Amino acid sequence: MTGRDGDADLRPIGNSPVIVLVGPQLADNIGAVARAMANGGLFHLRLVAPRDGWPQPKAWRNASGAGRILDAATTHDTVADAIADLHRVLATCPRPRHVIKPVLTARGAAAELRAICARDLRTGVLFGPERAGLDNDDLAAADTLIRYPLNPAFMSLNLAQAVMVLAYEWWTAADETLPRTLMTNETRIATKGELENFLSHLIAELDACGFLRNLPKRPGMVRNIRHFFERGEVTEQELRTLHGVVTELARGRRSLGRDETTTDERKAQGGS
Amino acid sequence: MTGRDGDADLRPIGNSPVIVLVGPQLADNIGAVARAMANGGLFHLRLVAPRDGWPQPKAWRNASGAGRILDAATTHDTVADAIADLHRVLATCPRPRHVIKPVLTARGAAAELRAICARDLRTGVLFGPERAGLDNDDLAAADTLIRYPLNPAFMSLNLAQAVMVLAYEWWTAADETLPRTLMTNETRIATKGELENFLSHLIAELDACGFLRNLPKRPGMVRNIRHFFERGEVTEQELRTLHGVVTELARGRRSLGRDETTTDERKAQGGS
Numbered sequence: 104m105t106g107r108d109g110d111a112d113l114r115p116i117g118n119s120p121v122i123v124l125v126g127p128q129l130a131d132n133i134g135a136v137a138r139a140m141a142n143g144g145l146f147h148l149r150l151v152a153p154r155d156g157w158p159q160p161k162a163w164r165n166a167s168g169a170g171r172i173l174d175a176a177t178t179h180d181t182v183a184d185a186i187a188d189l190h191r192v193l194a195t196c197p198r199p200r201h202v203i204k205p206v207l208t209a210r211g212a213a214a215e216l217r218a219i220c221a222r223d224l225r226t227g228v229l230f231g232p233e234r235a236g237l238d239n240d241d242l243a244a245a246d247t248l249i250r251y252p253l254n255p256a257f258m259s260l261n262l263a264q265a266v267m268v269l270a271y272e273w274w275t276a277a278d279e280t281l282p283r284t285l286m287t288n289e290t291r292i293a294t295k296g297e298l299e300n301f302l303s304h305l306i307a308e309l310d311a312c313g314f315l316r317n318l319p320k321r322p323g324m325v326r327n328i329r330h331f332f333e334r335g336e337v338t339e340q341e342l343r344t345l346h347g348v349v350t351e352l353a354r355g356r357r358s359l360g361r362d363e364t365t366t367d368e369r370k371a372q373g374g375s
Numbered sequence: 376m377t378g379r380d381g382d383a384d385l386r387p388i389g390n391s392p393v394i395v396l397v398g399p400q401l402a403d404n405i406g407a408v409a410r411a412m413a414n415g416g417l418f419h420l421r422l423v424a425p426r427d428g429w430p431q432p433k434a435w436r437n438a439s440g441a442g443r444i445l446d447a448a449t450t451h452d453t454v455a456d457a458i459a460d461l462h463r464v465l466a467t468c469p470r471p472r473h474v475i476k477p478v479l480t481a482r483g484a485a486a487e488l489r490a491i492c493a494r495d496l497r498t499g500v501l502f503g504p505e506r507a508g509l510d511n512d513d514l515a516a517a518d519t520l521i522r523y524p525l526n527p528a529f530m531s532l533n534l535a536q537a538v539m540v541l542a543y544e545w546w547t548a549a550d551e552t553l554p555r556t557l558m559t560n561e562t563r564i565a566t567k568g569e570l571e572n573f574l575s576h577l578i579a580e581l582d583a584c585g586f587l588r589n590l591p592k593r594p595g596m597v598r599n600i601r602h603f604f605e606r607g608e609v610t611e612q613e614l615r616t617l618h619g620v621v622t623e624l625a626r627g628r629r630s631l632g633r634d635e636t637t638t639d640e641r642k643a644q645g646g647s
Contacts, residue, residue: 111529139536141529167531203610204558210547211554248558252550253543257383257413259439264411267536268543271525275482278524282483286476286520338475 110170113141118220120273121147121227122266123185123192125241128154128233134165134173135263136230141169143270148176149185149227182229182241190224194237194245195265197258202239205247212249213272228269233262290340301342301349302332308353382442385413390492392545393419393499394538395457395464397513400426400505406437406445407535408502413441415542420448421457421499454501454513462496466509466517467537469530474511477519484521485544500541505534562612573614573621574604580625 122140127133127150137148150157157178163170179185186192193212196202207215212228219226229245231237242248251268253260260268285292306315306325315321394412399405399422409420422429429450435442451457458464465484468474479487484500491498501517503509514520523540525532532540557564578587578597587593 113529116526135533135536138529138531138533142525142532142536144526144528167533169529199558201560202558203560203562203613205608206556206558208547208550208552208554209543214554250552251543252547252552253414254388254416254546256416257385257410257441259410260414261407261410261439261535263533264407264414264536264539267539271481271523271540271543274526275480275524278480280480280522280524282480282486284478286471286474286478288473288475290475336477341475 109168110166111141111168113146113169113171115146116144118223118225119145119147120193120216120220121149121189121225122269123149123151123182123227123229124153124262125151125182125185125229125237126154126232127230127262129262130155130159130161131165132233132262133159134162134167134169136266137162137166137169137172137176139263139267139270140172141166142267143272143274145270145273146172146175148172150176150178151182151185152180153178154232182244186227186229186244188225189227191219191226191247192229192245193226193247193249194229194242195231195269196237196242196248196250197253197260199242199248199250202242202248204242204245207247207249209249209251209268209272210276212247212269213276215247216273217276230262230265285336285338287338287340290338293337293339293342297339297342298332298337301345302329304346305349308349312353381440382438383413383440385418385441385443387418388416390495390497391417391419392465392488392492393421393461393497394541395421395423395454395499395501396425396534397423397454397457397501397509398426398504399502399534401534402427402431402433403437404505404534405431406434406439406441408538409434409438409441409444409448411535411539411542412444413438414539415544415546417542417545418444418447420444422448422450423454423457424452425450426504454516458499458501458516460497461499463491463498463519464501464517465498465519465521466501466514467503467541468509468514468520468522469525469532471514471520471522474514474520476514476517479519479521481521481523481540481544482548484519484541485548487519488545489548502534502537557608557610559610559612562610564608565611565614569611569614570604570609573617574601576618577621580621584625 122136122145124133124136133150133153140146140148158173162173166173193207199206216226228249229237229241231241249269251260305328309315315324394408394417396405396408405422405425412418412420430445434445438445465479471478488498500521501509501513503513523532577600581587587596
């Protein structure tokens with residue numbers, strides 16, 4: 104209704120949890136929540152008695168392109184109404200007291216939500232108002248609590264940050280990105296043979312220029328050079344660049360505009 | 376310098392990464408970054424050429440008690456100056472192009488940062504300006520990139536949200552909270568013997584009131600009841616409550632002010 108043309112074409116991705124904001128106070132935060140949900144592939148948003156009414160244009164402005172989530176959001180007078188059609192409801196609760204309830208970490212919650220959603224059950228997660236958090240009756244309506252492991256000296260989490268962590272964990276729970284890769288773009292990782300080819304080139308030039316002229320020390324110096332170049336994953340493109348670097352350095356310093364250096368210049372630099 | 380009395384008594388926790396904001400635009404965001412850092416147990420903040428100068432009171436207002444981090448933050452003219460004393464520098468980069476660089480997930484980065492910090496090396500993580508992200512020279516200054524796994528249809532992450540995810544992963548990488556526990560507070564999980572004791576009480580009362588009078592069906596009905604109560608972890612306190620519920624229900628409906636029900640009333644209710 105207040106959607107804009109610049110909004111991303113967001114839609115539900117599979118069966119994903121409903122985010123239920125209970126008594127949210129600031130429209131800015133509701134917008135930031137929508138953005139965080141979009142980041143993590145969530146779509147369904149329900150608002151229980153937003154303090155300043157609904158809709159509010161500020162929310163759309165602060166959603167930075169995630170307006171479709173706000174367009175589809177529904178409002179409810181009570182938590183009971185907002186969760187009536189759900190099968191499982193989790194509630195975020197930083198410091199639960201006097202409740203007897205299973206407690207999940209954010210990561211544990213994401214794994215369970217993925218498992219429950221895979222069974223075609225409808226799930227939701229309750230987030231309380233910015234200042235007070237959920238009250239005891241709201242907590243009682245949930246079957247499980249979520250408590251993020253965070254610095255106990257500073258547990259106060261902004262509402263959108265709280266949704267961000269859960270949305271991020273939700274996405275990550277189904278993500279198979281390797282924890283470490285090498286981005287090589289157009290090139291590829293060099294083979295040990297290609298690396299050896301470069302090292303032979305380098306060592307031949309270092310022999311020619313006199314850098315390795317101390318024969319008793321030569322094996323150790325060659326190993327030191329080798330240690331450095333063997334350490335990580337070199338790409339084929341980087342090896343070509345390094346071949347060029349060695350070739351050009353070995354030709355010696357040239358004035359711009361001249362094609363060739365003298366033999367004397369080459370000797371002077373190679374030996375330094 | 377603009378610190379307030381309400382600020383949390385934050386200080387560095389061990390050897391933790393420096394957060395380097397490169398060209399941050401909004402003081403609000405710098406404050407929100409400090410808050411997110413505090414949530415995840417980070418402390419060291421460096422600002423490279425903040426657009427609107429520094430310090431700015433708005434940042435302290437938006438830090439919600441994490442002002443000590445802003446008090447201790449330093450400003451720098453260049454990335455090179457901000458990272459000169461660090462041994463390893465990672466850079467966040469949602470869509471790296473034309474770079475040959477190791478790429479970590481946020482979780483992979485947190486694990487590596489923990490491992491590097493444990494070796495007493497100083498680490499830092501670069502975050503780019505709100506709109507543009509880091510430029511190619513800044514990326515080249517980093518030894519490793521971090522790319523969060525997020526919804527590819529909506530990768531645009533608010534600056535403070537980006538710091539939140541990393542700070543959360545940093546904290547979580549050293550956290551040993553079990554993914555699922557049962558919060559029992561003053562009570563404890565009941566033993567199977569205690570549960571059996573309650574079930575015997577319940578079944579005896581159900582026999583007495585006639586609920587189980589259909590003898591051929593009785594074993595199946597008892598098992599159904601048993602299935603429900605055996606499903607999860609019941610606490611000792613909950614069993615005491617349930618004992619009371621059964622005892623009181625079995626006594627039958629009473630008018631307020633009268634102590635006893637008649638035998639007829641009891642029979643009528645028990646049999647229904």
